[in-house]
Structure formats: C-alpha cells, structure tokens
Amino acid sequence: MSSAPIPRPLDGIRVLEFSQAIAAPTCGRYLSALGAEVIKMENLMAPDLIRAMGPSWLTAEVHPLIKFDVPPMGGEYVSGKLSCGLNISAPRGRELLDDLLRSSDVVIINYSASAIKNLALRGEDVLAINPSIIYCGLPGFGYDEGAPYFTYKAWGPNQAPISGIDHLTGYPGDDPSGLGSFSYPDFTGGMQAAFSILSAIFDRDVTGSGQIIDMSQMEVAVAALGPIMLDYTANGVNHGATGNRVPWAAPQGTYPTRGSERWIVVSCTEDAHWEALCSVAGSEALVIDDRFSTFASRRANADALDEALATWTAGFHSRDLVYRLQAAGCPAYLVSDQADLLVDPQLESRRAYSVADHARLGKDFTLQFPVHMSLADPRMPRGTPTFGQDNEYIFEKVLGVSHEERTALAESGVVFETIQPEIRFDNPQLRWVRHLWRDDWPASPAR
Amino acid sequence: MPTFDTTRIIDLTDASGVYGTKLLADHGAEAIRIEHPGGDPLRLHPPFVGGTPDPDRSLYWHYMNTSKKSVTLDVETADGRAILARLAGTAAVVAYSGSAERFRRLGLDRLSTEHPDLIVSAVTPFGLTGPFQDWAGNDAVAWGAGGLTFSTGWPDKPPLTPAPIAELSYILAGYLASIGTLAALRTRRRHGKGQVVDLSLQQAVLTASGEAGASAFIDDAELRTRMGSKRSFTGPMGHFRTSDGFASILALMPAHWDAMAAWIHERTGHEGALDESLRGAANARSGDLRDLANYFTEELAATYTKQELFEEGQRRGVSITPVNDPASATMDPQLAYREYWRQLEIAGERVKSPGPPARYSTLSWDARPAPERGAHTVEILEEIGLTATQLGGLAAAGVI
Numbered sequence: 001m002s003s004a005p006i007p008r009p010l011d012g013i014r015v016l017e018f019s020q021a022i023a024a025p026t027c028g029r030y031l032s033a034l035g036a037e038v039i040k041m042e043n044l045m046a047p048d049l050i051r052a053m054g055p056s057w058l059t060a061e062v063h064p065l066i067k068f069d070v071p072p073m074g075g076e077y078v079s080g081k082l083s084c085g086l087n088i089s090a091p092r093g094r095e096l097l098d099d100l101l102r103s104s105d106v107v108i109i110n111y112s113a114s115a116i117k118n119l120a121l122r123g124e125d126v127l128a129i130n131p132s133i134i135y136c137g138l139p140g141f142g143y144d145e146g147a148p149y150f151t152y153k154a155w156g157p158n159q160a161p162i163s164g165i166d167h168l169t170g171y172p173g174d175d176p177s178g179l180g181s182f183s184y185p186d187f188t189g190g191m192q193a194a195f196s197i198l199s200a201i202f203d204r205d206v207t208g209s210g211q212i213i214d215m216s217q218m219e220v221a222v223a224a225l226g227p228i229m230l231d232y233t234a235n236g237v238n239h240g241a242t243g244n245r246v247p248w249a250a251p252q253g254t255y256p257t258r259g260s261e262r263w264i265v266v267s268c269t270e271d272a273h274w275e276a277l278c279s280v281a282g283s284e285a286l287v288i289d290d291r292f293s294t295f296a297s298r299r300a301n302a303d304a305l306d307e308a309l310a311t312w313t314a315g316f317h318s319r320d321l322v323y324r325l326q327a328a329g330c331p332a333y334l335v336s337d338q339a340d341l342l343v344d345p346q347l348e349s350r351r352a353y354s355v356a357d358h359a360r361l362g363k364d365f366t367l368q369f370p371v372h373m374s375l376a377d378p379r380m381p382r383g384t385p386t387f388g389q390d391n392e393y394i395f396e397k398v399l400g401v402s403h404e405e406r407t408a409l410a411e412s413g414v415v416f417e418t419i420q421p422e423i424r425f426d427n428p429q430l431r432w433v434r435h436l437w438r439d440d441w442p443a444s445p446a447r
Numbered sequence: 448m449p450t451f452d453t454t455r456i457i458d459l460t461d462a463s464g465v466y467g468t469k470l471l472a473d474h475g476a477e478a479i480r481i482e483h484p485g486g487d488p489l490r491l492h493p494p495f496v497g498g499t500p501d502p503d504r505s506l507y508w509h510y511m512n513t514s515k516k517s518v519t520l521d522v523e524t525a526d527g528r529a530i531l532a533r534l535a536g537t538a539a540v541v542a543y544s545g546s547a548e549r550f551r552r553l554g555l556d557r558l559s560t561e562h563p564d565l566i567v568s569a570v571t572p573f574g575l576t577g578p579f580q581d582w583a584g585n586d587a588v589a590w591g592a593g594g595l596t597f598s599t600g601w602p603d604k605p606p607l608t609p610a611p612i613a614e615l616s617y618i619l620a621g622y623l624a625s626i627g628t629l630a631a632l633r634t635r636r637r638h639g640k641g642q643v644v645d646l647s648l649q650q651a652v653l654t655a656s657g658e659a660g661a662s663a664f665i666d667d668a669e670l671r672t673r674m675g676s677k678r679s680f681t682g683p684m685g686h687f688r689t690s691d692g693f694a695s696i697l698a699l700m701p702a703h704w705d706a707m708a709a710w711i712h713e714r715t716g717h718e719g720a721l722d723e724s725l726r727g728a729a730n731a732r733s734g735d736l737r738d739l740a741n742y743f744t745e746e747l748a749a750t751y752t753k754q755e756l757f758e759e760g761q762r763r764g765v766s767i768t769p770v771n772d773p774a775s776a777t778m779d780p781q782l783a784y785r786e787y788w789r790q791l792e793i794a795g796e797r798v799k800s801p802g803p804p805a806r807y808s809t810l811s812w813d814a815r816p817a818p819e820r821g822a823h824t825v826e827i828l829e830e831i832g833l834t835a836t837q838l839g840g841l842a843a844a845g846v847i
Contacts, residue, residue: 006634009630056666057666072662072666072667075662144784147781148784153764154768157695157697158695159768161686161768161771162695162770162776164771164773165609165610166686168610168613169607169610170607175686175688179609181598181673184655187654187655191622191626192804195626195629196805196810199451199810202632202636203810211810213806213807213808215805218779219785219803219804220804223801223803225776227493227507228613229777230791230798231506232773233798233800234793234799237498239772242611249585252611254605254607256605263605265596326582333588335591337597337670338661338664341653341656346578346579346647347650349576349577367661370646371627371645372574372645372646374559375631376631378630432665432668
C-alpha cells in the first residue's frame with residue numbers, strides 16, 4: 001500500500017480574498033484550513049479594519065504602519081493566509097490583478113456593494129476575465145443595483161439588529177440587550193460563503209463551470225431564525241426577549257457562584273437533568289419544594305425556581321459545582337470569561353487555540369479551525385502574514401514579474417511591500433499562552 | 448442540475464445538527480431522515496401551526512427538514528442498527544448530532560471502519576475527544592462554554608444566552624459540520640476515502656467569539672464584560688429609542704459623527720452637537736463626551752420611526768439599522784425587492800418562509816416541503832434489498 005499522504009480537501013485551489021472584517025475573512029480562513037492557498041488582497045490606502053486595530057503594546061517610536069502586521073485579532077481572521085499588497089486601482093495594478101484572476105479558482109469579496117461596482121469586481125466583471133472562476137460576493141444587503149439598500153453601509157454590529165437577533169436577546173420587559181459584544185451574522189455569512197464555495201467547487205470538478213454566488217448577510221441571518229419567522233407569518237406570534245428561558249427547558253439560566261462575576265449556566269431539558277441536579281443539592285429547600293416537582297410546575301414557577309437556584313449556587317465555587325452537576329448528569333458549565341477560555345481543559349485538549357509562526361513576532365496566538373477531520377487534518381500552522389509578506393511568491397513566482405519591475409512598482413506605490421521587515425518584537429501576548437506552545441505540532445501537508 | 452443529486456446522506460441529527468442536513472438537502476443532496484417509528488422527537492419542537500402542540504404541525508420540524516426523505520427506523524434496536532449499517536453502505540455521509548455516548552451506542556464510530564469510503568459527521572456538545580467528551584450540553588450550555596454568554600446582557604443582571612429561543616449555536620454547528628462534510632466529499636470523490644468529521648458545540652460558539660474572545664483579552668488583559676448594546680469607549684454606539692422601538696447606531700469614523708452632528712442640529716436645534724470637542728473617530732468621545740453624544744443621539748432618534756431613522760441616516764452616510772422584531776423583519780423592503788420570501792407548504796397551509804441563503808448562477812437551491820413520517824420507508828428499504836415479508840415483520844415488531 002502506498003503511504004503517500006492524501007492531499008488536503010482543497011489542495012490546489014487558489015482563493016483571492018478581498019475583505020473587510022469579518023465575514024469574508026472568516027470564509028477565507030476556513031478554506032485555508034481545508035488546504036486552499038488563500039491570498040488576502042490588501043490595499044495600504046484602505047487596510048482591513050482588523051489590521052487597523054493595532055496592539056496595545058506597540059510604542060510610538062516604531063513606524064506607524066508596522067501595527068498592521070501585528071493585529072491582536074489577526075489570529076482569529078488573518079492567520080493561515082498569504083498577503084499580497086497591491087493597488088488594484090492603478091492601471092498596472094489592475095493588469096496584475098487580472099493575471100492573478102486568470103490563475104485563480106475562487107474570489108471572495110465583502111466590500112460594500114458600491115465599492116464592488118466602482119472597482120469593477122462584480123461577478124460578471126470577474127467571470128469575463130476567467131469564465132471558470134467561482135465568485136462569491138457577500139455585501140451586507142446583497143448586490144442588486146436597483147435595490148433600496150444598494151448604497152447602504154453594513155458594519156457587522158448592525159446586522160444582528162436588522163435581522164431580528166438583537167430583539168430576541170434581553171430580559172423580558174426590558175430594553176433589548178442585543179448581542180453587543182460580537183457580530184453573529186458576520187460568522188453565519190462567512191460560513192454560508194464557505195458552504196456555497198465548497199458546493200461550487202464540488203460542481204466545477206465535474207462540469208468545469210464557473211459560478212456567481214450572490215449573498216446577503218442579512219438574508220443568511222433571517223434564514224437562521226426560520227422557525228421564529230414562521231411563527232409570525234403563520235400564527236402572527238411576534239417573539240420577544242425571554243431572558244435565558246425557552247419553553248423546552250426548566251430551569252435554564254445563569255446563576256451566581258462564589259466570587260465576583262463568577263457564573264454558571266444550567267439547563268434542564270429532561271426530568272432526568274432536574275433529578276440529577278436534585279441529587280447534588282441533597283436536602284436543600286429546592287428539592288422538596290412542590291412548586292418544582294414537575295416540568296410544568298417548574299415552568300410555571302420559573303421566577304421562584306431561578307431565585308431558589310441562585311441562592312443555592314451562590315455558596316459554591318463555580319468549577320466545583322459544574323463538576324458535581326456534570327458528574328450527576330445535569331447539563332451545566334462555567335459562564336466562561338476570556339481568561340477561562342485560555343485554560344479550559346476541553347478546549348486545550350481539542351487544540352482550539354494554538355501558537356503559529358509569525359514573521360515579526362516569532363510566534364502568535366491563533367484560533368484554530370473548529371472542525372476535527374480524521375483525514376483532512378485542517379490546521380493552520382501559519383500565523384498572520386505581515387502586510388505584503390508574500391509579494392515575492394505571488395508577483396515573481398506566480399505571475400512571472402521580474403524582481404526589477406516589482407521594485408519599481410513598489411517605489412511608484414502600485415505594490416505595497418512589508419515595511420522594515422527586519423524589525424521584530426518579542427510578542428508580549430505569549431505570556432498568557434505559554435501552556436499552548438507545544439513542540440508536537442505536526443508538519444503541514446505539502447501544498 | 449442539482450449539485451449533489453447522487454450524494455446520499457443518512458440524517459441522524461437532533462436539533463443541534465439538523466440545520467446542516469437541511470442546507471445539504473436544499474442544495475440537492477438526497478438526505479434521508481431517520482425517524483423513530485413513534486415519531487421524530489423534533490416533530491414536537493415548537494412552534495406549531497395554530498400554536499397547539501401537534502406532531503404533524505411543527506413549524507420547526509417542517510422548516511428544518513425541507514427537501515428530505517423520511518424513513519422510520521428504531522435505531523435503538525439491534526435490527527434497526529443492522530438496517531442502519533446496510534443503509535450506510537449505500538450512502539456517502541452519515542450525519543449525526545447528539546451526545547457522544549449515543550454516537551458510540553449506535554455504533555457510528557464503527558461504521559466508518561466498516562465502510563472506508565463513508566463520511567461520518569458528528570456534532571456533540573464537547574466533541575468526540577477530550578476530558579469532557581461525555582458531559583451533557585445544549586445550546587445554552589454551549590454559549591456559556593464558548594465564552595459569549597459572559598459578555599451578553601446588562602451589567603446589573605445575570606449574563607444572557609444570545610437569542611435562546613432561536614438556538615443559534617445549532618445554526619453555527621450545522622454550518623460547520625456541513626462545511627467539513629463538503630470538504631470530505633471532495634476527498635472521497637478524488638481519493639475514495641471517507642473520514643470522521645467531529646465538531647463540538649463549544650467550539651462552534653468559540654469560533655464566533657471574535658472581539659469578545661481570548662485574542663482581544665490577551666492584548667490588553669481587560670475582560671470583555673456585558674454592557675448591553677453599548678460600549679464604554681465611545682458614543683453613539685448601540686441601540687437608541689425611536690418613536691416605535693429601537694435603532695442601532697454606530698459612529699465609528701470621523702465623517703460618521705460629523706454627519707450625525709449636522710443632522711442633530713438640523714432636526715433638534717441642539718447647537719452643542721456641533722461642538723469641536725465631540726468631533727473625531729469613535730474613541731474621541733468617551734466619558735462625559737460619550738454621555739453628551741449619546742444624549743444628543745437620543746433626542747434625535749426619538750423623532751423618527753426606526754425605519755425612517757435607518758433610511759435617513761444611511762442617506763446621510765451614518766451606519767444605522769432598525770432593531771427589527773420578527774414582524775418588522777418580514778416587512779423589510781430590501782428583502783421584498785430581492786424577492787427573498789418563499790411559500791412553504793406546511794400541514795396543508797402555505798406559509799411565508801425565508802428563502803435562499805445564497806443565490807447561484809448555475810447551482811440550484813430549492814426548499815421542497817418536508818416529508819410525511821415514513822413516506823419513503825418502503826421505497827428506500829426495498830432498494831437496499833429488504834423483501835415485503837421482511838418489512839412486514841419489522842413493522843409488526845415496531846422497528847419500522
């Protein structure tokens with residue numbers, strides 16, 4: 001039997017990513033983890049917001065553009081990719097882009113609809129250059145020149161409100177809290193893009209056909225709320241916020257434990273879960289209270305139940321109580337804060353986070369692809385590339401541009417090279433994650 | 448021609464994975480939902496047509512099982528598992544979600560050994576490996592374990608699960624499991640090999656943690672706590688009350704605030720909004736200046752409906768959206784213009800339903816009505832070689 005490793009699923013696929021945080025970069029990272037060569041197309045005049053949000057530790061003495069190379073969020077959104085610094089609005093820049101489009105398989109773009117139009121990067125523009133390319137455009141509200149929101153700006157945090165998610169997040173009778181701290185529709189948008197691109201690749205393998213994929217992040221988010229929307233369209237039920245409660249669980253909520261801002265989540269969807277909780281609670285008042293004896297009575301007395309539970313949990317250390325509840329069979333966990341995530345035994349065992357190679361930092365913190373695959377081994381050993389780090393490979397090796405021309409293009413502002421690449425830093429963030437820095441990281445399969 | 452018309456998927460998912468098989472089925476895969484002969488427990492998942500629980504009228508079930516076939520089979524019996532194994536031999540994918548313990552009990556870990564070209568995907572609360580692999584979990588537990596409950600809610604109340612009635616971690620899980628499955632399908636076609644696709648709900652949430660996750664924390668060592676929709680570093684950012692609800696307003700860039708200030712002045716007469724000290728990028732307005740900018744924004748927002756504020760703000764170059772409830776989301780003019788909504792047949796009624804999550808130049812997407820319970824049992828089981836006599840015996844024994 002041959003022992004040659006099986007190539008990764010997207011081996012040989014080249015992706016050009018034109019992106020602003022967060023949906024398209026999320027898609028690009030997944031494709032990269034699955035083996036594609038993902039090239040982030042970067043314009044120094046309009047850098048990705050993720051790069052523009054530099055680290056807190058960088059001092060004022062260094063060149064201001066160096067912050068673009070060491071973004072704290074790079075390990076979530078940029079790592080695993082190649083970086084190409086190119087001004088595609090310059091005539092020679094556009095020629096080089098068109099050459100690159102001819103040798104690529106996928107384009108993913110989440111610029112605003114009007115920017116897509118102005119840059120002549122619509123689906124039909126790109127397929128006119130390469131008819132067998134797979135093009136995925138995901139502006140916030142879709143690409144539709146006659147549509148009412150064509151010129152509208154869709155920053156990530158605005159998508160959860162318009163799709164209905166924020167309205168469903170809050171305490172009953174209160175102003176909606178919304179998601180606030182993160183942008184859910186950016187992720188479903190990026191995931192749908194990856195799903196659609198993979199489908200189109202699977203199809204193209206047989207048909208050779210290119211594809212235009214037209215997405216609206218809002219439409220993806222509304223589809224994710226399907227049953228809630230149907231309850232309105234079929235029954236006229238207009239759902240609102242429920243706190244932590246759902247009709248199919250009682251109790252379900254977050255409860256305080258010892259210390260400041262230490263919470264656990266408990267959710268009993270079956271009688272067995274409640275019995276497990278009671279077995280941990282022993283002779284506490286909540287076990288013998290008739291108001292809590294059946295699922296229906298726990299639902300009906302949810303306020304009293306939450307109060308009784310909170311009184312009971314407040315006496316415990318959070319991790320201790322979670323271990324006891326899980327040992328008995330009751331669904332529960334820490335309401336993990338960000339420091340908890342870094343030392344979470346399950347996440348550590350699953351290698352959810354790791355450190356990856358970085359040209360300026362040596363090593364950088366990286367969130368890994370969440371799906372474990374026994375054969376594909378989707379891992380990202382490469383960290384955030386510096387701005388233009390892969391120009392030599394892309395321009396000279398892929399496109400056959402001479403070194404002299406590349407140098408001249410850099411001087412005339414068509415190509416953006418990494419600034420002062422000799423400057424390196426000890427990454428101060430790594431003091432938090434020494435325990436993740438292991439030597440047993442397997443080599444990545446050859447591209 | 449559908450993309451996956453020759454791809455058979457055996458669907459053994461519960462709520463935590465069912466959206467993934469729906470996506471694959473709506474894109475053309477042949478997804479065969481395995482239902483307990485007494486009825487799929489998800490048929491009792493609310494909401495229902497008319498509101499009263501009825502296994503034939505679950506809006507949830509019908510939405511999540513569009514374009515699928517239905518075979519009744521009790522996989523908790525030895526006969527049922529034997530038939531499942533035969534069925535798996537005709538399939539490209541077995542898609543499972545639920546506990547890791549049940550995954551092993553059904554013998555799904557062995558299926559991939561028996562059929563080397565089979566893809567077995569599993570969505571479990573904490574994954575198929577690791578110290579907590581057998582811990583119990585669900586949507587609420589996943590949001591806590593993935594770190595995003597901690598930063599959701601108001602500071603004076605307990606942390607919140609994001610939109611708990613929508614079980615949004617299950618949507619992330621469905622996507623990620625199907626992304627892994629699609630990648631594995633390509634490997635299978637090119638190299639004839641299947642594999643195990645293993646996703647935890649905890650990591651499905653973690654991957655969406657972004658600016659509220661560990662990467663941001665290790666930069667400045669400041670915990671991201673719950674502050675509702677507002678942020679301490681700037682204003683306006685978050686929800687503001689309108690005459691009919693709320694709108695979400697962001698003034699990230701200097702030009703955003705300048706447009707806001709001119710608008711506030713024009714609409715409310717507040718000269719102070721034009722003050723030089725308020726100008727600049729988002730972080731120029733913190734502390735008292737944030738409170739002042741928020742005050743002016745509240746005065747402005749109260750004079751419009753949420754949709755008016757949205758459209759007028761966007762016209763002026765400010766990033767605003769309405770905080771829609773489900774009712775107002777179904778009336779959104781952009782979705783109407785793009786003819787997003789479809790009619791889905793559920794329990795004999797035509798119900799306005801979300802449309803395609805992506806549109807394609809040549810691939811197809813179609814959400815066909817969900818099947819009646821066991822509608823394809825005979826057809827599929829005869830195809831894999833069971834005789835009418837055998838089927839009768841199995842039915843009598845309650846296996847199908």
